[in-house]
Structures are given as C-alpha cells and as structure tokens.
Amino acid sequence: MSFQNPVFIPGPTNIPEAIRKACDMPTLDHRSPAFARMFRPAVEGVRRVLKMEGGEVIILPSTGTGGWEAAVSNTLSAGDTVLAARFGMFSHRWIDLCQRHGLNVQIIETPWGEGAPLDRIEAALRADTAGKIRAVLATHNETATGVRSDIAGIRRAMDAAGHGAMLFVDGVSSIGSMPFEMAAWGVDIAVAGSQKGFMLPAGLAILGVSDKALAAMEGATLPRTFFDFRDMLKSYAGGGYPYTPAVGLIAGLAKSVEMLEDEGLENVYARHARLAGGVRAAVTAWGMRPYAAHESLYSETVTAVKVPDGCNGTDLVKLAADKYGVAFGVGLGEVAGKVFRIGHLGMLTDVMVLAGLATAEMCMADLGWKVALGSGVAAAQQHFRGTAGALALAAE
Amino acid sequence: MSFQNPVFIPGPTNIPEAIRKACDMPTLDHRSPAFARMFRPAVEGVRRVLKMEGGEVIILPSTGTGGWEAAVSNTLSAGDTVLAARFGMFSHRWIDLCQRHGLNVQIIETPWGEGAPLDRIEAALRADTAGKIRAVLATHNETATGVRSDIAGIRRAMDAAGHGAMLFVDGVSSIGSMPFEMAAWGVDIAVAGSQKGFMLPAGLAILGVSDKALAAMEGATLPRTFFDFRDMLKSYAGGGYPYTPAVGLIAGLAKSVEMLEDEGLENVYARHARLAGGVRAAVTAWGMRPYAAHESLYSETVTAVKVPDGCNGTDLVKLAADKYGVAFGVGLGEVAGKVFRIGHLGMLTDVMVLAGLATAEMCMADLGWKVALGSGVAAAQQHFRGTAGALALAAE
C-alpha cells in the first residue's frame, strides 16, 4: 500500500525518511533506562517547540481528539462552563466533546470562514461577572476552512476583560508549522498531534500544560484513567510511563524535534508561509479564492479553496484520487462540496506543491471547470522562484 | 536505539520483520477507499482470531488500558455495580479504573498466584438477587503473576447462577497466543492490545463487543468521545474513522492476522505452549517454580519465576539489562522482588528462548544464587528437542 505521489491532505503529512526510520524500531523495554533516555529528549523538545515556561508536557498514545478529551477531563468537572466560538468542523467537534462530557458550553456562533471573534469573546468574558467560565477554548487553525485565529488576541481579550479563565488551544494543525507561543500567549493547555507539524504518523496526542492547568487537576472530577495527567506525571518522574507507551512514535518525536530545530523553527515557519503563498498564488490565478474571509486569517498549513458556483469540490478530490492517485481534502460539514482543501504542511517542498497544483488543474479541466492549464502552476512557480532559499528539510 | 538481543518482557513482544514493514508505510489518506480496503481485512481478521459471532470489532488508537476504559465507559453508568476478582496488578488496575469512573466494584480479593475463583464468583452472582451486578470483569491472563483464569468456567458460573450480567474479559496478554473463544464463552467485551499476541508495536486497543454489549451502549451515561463506540461504528459503516486512525498499525494488524492464520491459530497456540513448557522445564531444573499456585493456572505467555528466599528478582532483571543487554520483567506490586518474569509470547522461537534462559542463568550465578550453569538450558533443550515441529513463524 504505497502510493508514491505525495499527499496534499491537511494531515497526516508526508513523512520524512528519517522519521519513518526513527519510528520503525525493534522492541525496547519501556521500563528500562533506555526508554527514559529516549523519552526525555522528546519531552524537552516539545517544550521548546511550544515555547513553554513552566508546566509539563504530556504525551499520550492517542490522537488530537484524545488530546482535547484529556485537556477537558483533567481540569474540569461536569457542569462547568467553558466558552468557545464555533466556526468550522474542528471547533464544532471540540464543543460537541465538551457537551458529551457534561460541560456547559457557551457557544459563540461565528460564520465559517471567520476566525475566533476577539470582541465577542471579550464581551462574553466581561459579561461573566460571576466568573463561571472556567476555560476559553480556541481553535488556532481551523482545518476545515483554512482559517487561523489570533491566539495572542484572545489572550489580550481575556486580560482586557480581567477574566481568570484558562485558555485551551487546539493547535493540532498549527503547532510545528506556524508560530506558537505558549508562554507569551498565556496558553494553559495546547493540544497537538503527531501527524501534522511533527510529521509523524498519527498516534500521539501531545499536550503542553501550564502550571495553572496542572493546579486545576486537583478539583477536576470528570472521570479519566487512560488520559489522567496525574498518573502520567507520577510515572514520568521515574522515567517511565503508566502503561505501555508508543515507543516508536516517541523515538520519532525526538527525531522530529531534532529536525525542526536543525532547520530552525523560524525557518520552518517561513517555509510553510512560502509554500502557502505559492498555493494562494495559484488559487488566485485560477480565479478562485481561499474560503477564509480575510487575508489575515489565511492558514499557512491548509488552504480551503472556494470552488466556483456550479462546481463541486468533492468531485475534484474524488477525481484526483481515482485518476491521478493524489489525495486532497474534501469540504467537511457546511462547506461540503463548496471547497476542496490543499494541505501544505509538514514534510513538503515547493516542487511537491507544484505537483499538487498541476494535478488540481488537470482535474478542473477534466471536470469542465474554467481553468487554463498551467496557470496556477505558473503563478506558484513565480512565487517560488523569488522566494527560494535553503532546502533544509528537503535534504535530511 | 536497536538492541539486537531479543526481549523477554511479557509484551511488547519481539516484532516480526513482515509486521515492521507493514507498519512502516508512507502516508495514506485515511478518508480514501484505499484505507477502507486495508481496514476491513484487519477488522474481519480480528473477528476470526477472537472467534466472534455477531457483535462488532472496535479498534482504537490507544492501549490496553484505553481498551478497558472504552469497555466500561461505553456500557456502564456511574453508580453501576461490577464484580471483579483481584489477584494481580492488572486485575487491580482495571478495578481501580472502574472506581475512578464512579462504578461500584464488588471485589473478590484473591491471593496473588491464584486465578479467578469460580465458586466465589458464582456465589456472588447468586447473592445478587436484585441483579445489580451489570458486568463481571475477568483477567484472562494475569501478566503480573503468570496466571491464566478459566473464562469458560466463569461463563459456566454465571449461567449456573442464572445471572444476566455481561462478561468483560481482559485478554491483552492472552489473545492471539492462547485459545480464546469469545462466542463459545459468552464474552461480551474482549480487550486486546496490539503489542502482545498480535506482535505489533503498542498503539492499538482491539476490542470484540457482543451484540448484548452493543445494546448496553444506549443506556450508558459515562462520558466518552475518543472511546465512543457509536462514533466508531457510524464511521466504520462508511469505510472510515471518526478521527485520524493509526493507519500503519492497522496495516500491521492486517498483516498480523494474515501471519497468525498462515501459521494456523491452533499451531500458534501450540507454539506458545511449547515455548512455555521449555521455560517451565528450565525453572524446575533451577529448583524454582512458577508463582502460579497450580499447574492448571500456568500461563502460556509469561512465567513469573518465584525466586528463592533471600534472592531478589529485580536484581536479576537489572543485571540482565545492564550486563547482558537482555530485558526480562520485574515483579510488580506485592510480588516486587519475589519474582522475575519471562515473557514467552508473540514472535519467538525455541532458539530465542534458550538465549533468554542462558542469560537468566548467568545472572543467577553472577548474583550468587545457587544454580548450575546450563541446567535450565539443558532441561529446555530436552523439551524443545522432543517437541520440535514446523517452523512456521520463524520463516516468514
């Protein structure tokens, strides 16, 4: 089962050779010091990628969804109130999860394509004079619409409102690819997954947890065992794990951090911005536009391309897979059919992006959409030509 | 990080080449039909390994602990009563998990080294005239003590008591290595993990769920999202997954089932019995005995070797790792120091077992224990010589 064409889904990403090899290892006794020697660098590396100060890193053999559940179940109790804006499938799912766990979610309904509305968040917090809101949930990068929210702005809104709620951020499709500043932004829990910016296979939920969130653990009564931070931290202290860890993925995570830092986090972010710029140049050349409502909201990791009226984005995704063996993302939920999504995160080069754009163009032509073959490619080529720099990641 | 010596921990096991290669794959779009084509054989294969009739297979990107949590949280509600015997670390942990989730666990305390006490279980069920007990929890193979419980016997006890509770079985360290008959034994939820009999890396909880347990989902009010069977089954129906699956492990699981069935499940069980027999012959030759209280309780996947008075099993495990690069299992909980454990499950040959036994002997001698070098090896050699058959798994 080995498609040789790169994938352009918004995660899991293409996996670098070096990471595949780090993950693929013979069995190592997870109760041995050898495991601790592998685990510690992974944990410390994540701390640096998240730009944490204090707090703890928690690594669970799970996924982003599990990361959300861990964040909520370790710090909150049934009946607690949380504040969240809903503007896409992934912000929706987190809200749904909270509701299933008996939380009272104060939802700020926001049009898809918009980001987290700072003013309405601030207003909601100001209105909460009783201080019932325990946490603000923010989706940093809404993968469904390709929208980036302003987490620093949310922190400013919270501070402006003088509200003491915790700030939980879904950074699954941003962390490791777009700037993230856990300490500077006052994030209390950041949730990442292995399969996006960290370029690993799926299978790890990676969390940064602030000291404030750790303190909240004690009073939290939502049931949890598999996700229990307390067991984790107790075991970590002895170099171990409360149950069998995903050793290979942890080895891969250590390698991932090493690769990100060898390239330089700023260079990694710049590379993603450059690739995103090429994709958006192509989209413009096609006479289309990203679904994100404003330029300031454009995600650097995924572009949801709004398709022309009368066209169906899902048709393109299906055709690309069937005819050309290339994977894009379909529109989800209320943008089903209205967009197709191009993931441009993780292990990716300009050259690979051009292959994806060329494929999309072929599909458009095949489907009878109005497009000049090569037009988007040319716009992206022009963008890439002018911005080419080191090929840090291409050559590992 | 690649120890070349085999491991003798009671899981994760040594991983066959073919499974490592199946797991190590480039990114595949998990929303594509290609994923469905890979997932379906894995699910169907698990069904055959578990010997299910009806019901559903659930595969979670998690571990055995997550499997337990999924079993409980999908079928029960806070305040529900479950019945469980405690006779080792893993039966204890499952009980602890239930308690953390607000269940009322009726515990049958049983000496470590014993298995599930059929008579006391039957008595407890008979005494439950109000029918409060919703589920009986049974640990098929208690990895801490190397004890196998009689699941068919528990079913008989339940039937004899005329009790309608569900039967949940922890088969993490038995399934795929020792006979397991989900339908015939009337098991309602069977929990397995990827890293034992399936010979994969850790990272999957694998559950068989009976129709009766599925029906219990509707009334269950314990919160769950990541583990929610309903989301899983809804997505499975469309060939998909409710969130990002661990694609490589699923590919590996399909391969694992293929390998188990190529060897033949009966042959797999016979191979494990043969290897266990060799280990026990060595233990006897050393003048020691398995911790399991009776011969009928001997596990075919792990032997907890009771060490002589004045000896400390943990010293042996530490020395084996430090001096010879070989991993055994330490005693856990109340048998800490009193035993060391030899895992003999999964990808393993007689020749590999001999290497482990020879290493244990060297450590005993190094530690000043009374042992004749080669004595256990000779007993195992004699056992293996007389029982050697096809080398189905050795040659993939």
Add this chain to the structure above:
Amino acid sequence: MSFQNPVFIPGPTNIPEAIRKACDMPTLDHRSPAFARMFRPAVEGVRRVLKMEGGEVIILPSTGTGGWEAAVSNTLSAGDTVLAARFGMFSHRWIDLCQRHGLNVQIIETPWGEGAPLDRIEAALRADTAGKIRAVLATHNETATGVRSDIAGIRRAMDAAGHGAMLFVDGVSSIGSMPFEMAAWGVDIAVAGSQKGFMLPAGLAILGVSDKALAAMEGATLPRTFFDFRDMLKSYAGGGYPYTPAVGLIAGLAKSVEMLEDEGLENVYARHARLAGGVRAAVTAWGMRPYAAHESLYSETVTAVKVPDGCNGTDLVKLAADKYGVAFGVGLGEVAGKVFRIGHLGMLTDVMVLAGLATAEMCMADLGWKVALGSGVAAAQQHFRGTAGALALAAE
C-alpha cells in the same frame, strides 16, 4: 540522506516502497534452500521479462559495466573482431571496454543523436566475407542522447547479410521499460542493470544469454573468474552461487518482476510511452526539441533536451539541484552543455513528471532562458489528461 523530491536522472530510478522493503532484509544463509527458493523466481522472472527462449539468465553482483565485461569476457578471445556503432557515451564506453580487453573493434562512427545505422551494419557484415566478426554490439537505448535503436532491424540486417555473428545488446536503460524481445530479435546476450527498469538500487548486472552465446563460452580465452558464466551455471544448478550473492537485491528483483507482471509488461511499456509523451510535449512547448535526430528514435526512458544556442544545459542541472533539490542528468561527452536530460523511467507517475517539468521551467526562467512559466507543464497536463488510465504502479 533522504531527498523527498523525486529524481529525474536516467537511472537509478525512484524506488517503489515494496522494492525497498524487499531488498531490506535480515541476513539469509545463501547456501540454504531458502536462498534457492528466492533466487529461482527472480531468474525465471527475468527470463519472462526478456522474452527469452532457451539460454540462461545470469545475475551478477555488479553493474551494467560489469554486465558488458561479462558478456565479452565469457564469449570472446583477445584479437577477436566485433562490430559496433558509436553514437553516444554508452556505446563509446562499451567499445572502449572491448578495446581494453584486446578485441579488434570495427567501429561505425555515427553522429550522436542518430541510432545504430542498419544499412552500414549490413554493409559491414556483407563485407566480412571471412566471417571475422564474432559479435555485433548494439546499444538499444543510448542514454546519453535519448536515442532508441532498432534491434529487430539489426537482426534483419544480420540475417540479410547472412552473417553468423552473435548479437549483443546493451539494454541497461531499456529493458523493463521499453519492449524487448530477446528470442524474436535473435539477441545472444542482453545486458540489463538492476537500477533502471527493474527499479532497484544499483548492484546487479542482469544478463540473458542465448544457447549460441553459451556455446561460445568454451572457446573463449579472455580471463575471467568473478564474471565467469561457467561457475555461475554450475552453482545455479545446485540452487546456489559461486560466491556470496547480493541476497537483498535478488529478493528485490523477484519483487520487481512480480510488480512488472502485476502491472503487465505491455502496460508498463505504455506507461513509459505516456510519460515520455508528456515530457516531449513540454519540450515542444518550450520551443526546444529532443536531441534524437528523428521521431522514430525517441527514447521512452530518457529525453535529452537540446537547449537553445547560448544556453548551457549543465547550468540548469546544477541550479535544479542546488536551488530546488531536484536531480536531472547533464549532457555527457560531446553533448556536454548542449543538452540536459530528463529521465522518465522506472517508478514514476504523471504527477511526478509534472513536478520535474515545473522545476525545469523555474530553472530556465532563473537562468534567463526564454520560457513561459507553466507552458511545458500545460502541454504535459494536456497530454496526461487525455491518456490517463489505470494507476497500476502508483498504488502498490
């Protein structure tokens, strides 16, 4: 060392996952029956790919150059005469090898860009009334110029001249990618390498040897041991090898043949022709042309693109590697600088080809060559859209 961009050198090719995994294996005793069980299918598979009747397949742990040397040293003696046309670097090198081994090479000097001149070959054979010419050497696909010669035509010329020389064919960069008919064309020795159409790493010379060539072994006095067919065939008969074989590559070769046959040889050839067509469409759109003198000579595996006057093909190759991390082939020998070469053989999809073409365009623009960005891509897209079929190789 893991460039993620595909390579566009005319071999070694991009390697399919399944072949990498077949090659990467633990040590297997090459004197065991297990080796024979692996070796036999590889040998038989090569026989089918070459379309042999009778004769023997010889597989040497060597390269194409070693294959040439084996062909010559096993069948000829110092002072023997052979006939060869020289029209590129690889036909030149074979001639040079013959001369170093003391053969008298009757050279038909032919302009680079042309193929083997059937009329002059026939004339030379007719003129050899003494029958001194022992073998005709033909380069099926001249990798330096992207020129395919007509081997069937050479056979017709030989037959027309009524000459009994052997026919030796360098099929290193054609076999497995372009139609090859050893028996039908009366080829006496065909030389292939592992790293082209077979999509393996370099390290095997693969030869088909006719019964006539085998008979010539007896009188041949050129010294050889490593390459000696006699030792090979004697060992093969016992399922073995005269020295240590490259076991992993042989396992990979068996897999390669399996993949070629699963796709279907005719489909493999059609895929190569389709990809070549896309490349040539792009070249035309760029206002350039292949170096091959006539359309009938166009290679399906490599296109040597004649660059405009004042441009230097080597500059493009260097820039593509340095700025974009993409490998093309430089011009060799007398076409150095005059061409750059795009390999389009082995593991390759239309989507990958588009990435290569887009990269070449960026380089042209960067170098100030006159080219419209996207123009070649568009032409290739158009070609690929209209010719897309099964994605047999893309999905393994």
Add this chain to the structure above:
Amino acid sequence: MSFQNPVFIPGPTNIPEAIRKACDMPTLDHRSPAFARMFRPAVEGVRRVLKMEGGEVIILPSTGTGGWEAAVSNTLSAGDTVLAARFGMFSHRWIDLCQRHGLNVQIIETPWGEGAPLDRIEAALRADTAGKIRAVLATHNETATGVRSDIAGIRRAMDAAGHGAMLFVDGVSSIGSMPFEMAAWGVDIAVAGSQKGFMLPAGLAILGVSDKALAAMEGATLPRTFFDFRDMLKSYAGGGYPYTPAVGLIAGLAKSVEMLEDEGLENVYARHARLAGGVRAAVTAWGMRPYAAHESLYSETVTAVKVPDGCNGTDLVKLAADKYGVAFGVGLGEVAGKVFRIGHLGMLTDVMVLAGLATAEMCMADLGWKVALGSGVAAAQQHFRGTAGALALAAE
C-alpha cells in the same frame, strides 16, 4: 523472508538495525555533490580501519572474489609469477583465480588446518634470486578451516629474504573483526568485503592499495575495465564514480565505520576474541576441538569444529536449518563433513552466541552424538560471565 533467529554462518553476518537503515535509502543522484559528501567519509573511514598510510582505498560494487580479481588484474600481467600457500578453500580459490588469469602460481601446499608457513615462504623467496615473484598472496583468515595466518610474520619473512615482491592479503573474513595493520605489516593490497566485519549486506569489495601497488598499475597488462583502479581513482578525484555506484551500501559503509569507531576498534577486536573464546570453551566442553592445528592459529571470527569420527558435520548444519531455523556453515572441500563451522563475527552478542551453541547441542543430541545437553552452553556462560564488559554494539 525474515528469519528471526540470528545466523551463525561465517558471513554475511547479522546486520545491525542502524546499518540496515543506512543502506535502505531513496535514490540519490550519484553524480551530485551529495554523493561525494557520503562517499568521502566511507573512504576515509576504511583507511582508518585498515590502518593505512598513503595509498588509496578502492570500493567496488562487487564481492571479495571481485576484490581478488581487481587486486590481480590491476597490478599483474599474464605470465607473472606469484607465490601462495594453499591450506583451505579460500586460499585455493584465489590461486585458481590467478591461474585462470594466466599467472604462474608457485604454490606451497600446506595441510588444511595449518596457516601460511612462514619458513617455506621465506625459503621460496630466498630461492627466487631472479626476482620473478611479483607478489605473495596471503589469506589472513582462512574461513574454511578457521585458521588465522600471521601476516606480520610474512612481512618479516619477506624482509628477511630481502625480496621486493608485493604482499596481497585476503582479509575478507578478518578485517573489521581482528587486528589488521596495513601500513605496519607492509601490505600492498588488502581485500575486504562488506558482509563480514563491516556488517553490511554483500555487494562491496573494499580494497586498500599501497603506493607500491598503485605504481604497479602502469605496467600491468591484464585486461580490466569494471575493476580498473585507474578509472576509479580518476573519478574519485572529482567526487564521483566511473559507473553507477551501490549508493546505499556506501552509505551503510560510512555508518559501519562510524559504529566500529564509536565502539572503538580495539573494543571490537576484544569483543570478537571474547565471543570466540566462548565458542571454543563450548567446543572443548563437547569433547571436540577446532580444526585449526594450533591454538595460535585460532580464528576470532569463525571456528571450524572438528566433529567426532563417525559423525558428519554437514548433517548437523542441515538439521539445525531444517529443525531449528538456525544457519551454521558446512565444511567445504576436503573438510566437507569433517567439520561444521560457527561464525562469530560482525553484529553479535554473547547472548546470541549462546543461542547458537544451544542449538548445536540440540542437533548433536538429535543426531545421536555423545554430548551432554547444556555442557557447551555452561562452559561458554562461564567464559562470558567472567569477561562481560560494555555492551557497546548491542545498544545502538
């Protein structure tokens, strides 16, 4: 094709994970600077392993046999005289190769089990007053009999005789495992292979060539192209290769040298001596002895175990493979049946050796040989217990 049991053939050896991963790489353009960056460390590393001063390292995509042929064909001419002792299958084969290449081999017939006879070599050289002997050929470690010859002693003999012949050494099964001093011993060509001490798959001939041997190239008239040092050295100077190199194996070679040097060459030699000591302790305990005539001749990489009268070593090898899935080496040539061979070189630990010894014992008992099960194992255990040190190689 994945036997999980270690192999005990005298090469190819068990391959470390890290080397398998280094070899298994995507295609890299071998004409790129990236190749040069990989090749250079491999070449320089080999120079250090061989303890060279001056001269050149030549790496051929071939095997040890090809290495011999390269040594001979690059430095000698038909009719030249060389001096060689014959005392095993591999010394015999080299002699045979020379004869096939038209050399006049002055053979010192020596009983198998003996090493190179220093006195007779010196006498032969003294007798060669005309200085016709161009080279002395010496097999450092005769793999067929497990005999190590004294290369330093041969150098002393040559110096004592005041003879100016070159000294060519077959170090295929010694280099990288046993002390080797190219400069100090005045070796002119040393031949190694990838699949022994370097722990790689077969596929590389690795040669150290002294300045004196390089000078001999000019007058040498034996034909060669594939093996021609001149082409190699010319290409090396530009960071390249005269034809397609085995890139993955070269990457693996660089890794191998890194591993050998991380462990420390002296430690590597000590590890081999320790493992050999354990094997010989077992052999003695079995009441048998190595075939090597004197203790001073014992090889540290392979032990040819002389089997008792009436026993057939080949039976044991066959049974071990068929019944237990373990590979030993059969006796070759005139010791066929009289010995079985245990390889103990390359990637190997004491624990793995014990598995091999235990297997051999089972086979002996199965075949009705007189042996106490566990007896050899116990002797080896005792040896290993007392000599255990760092586990440098075990833990990569």
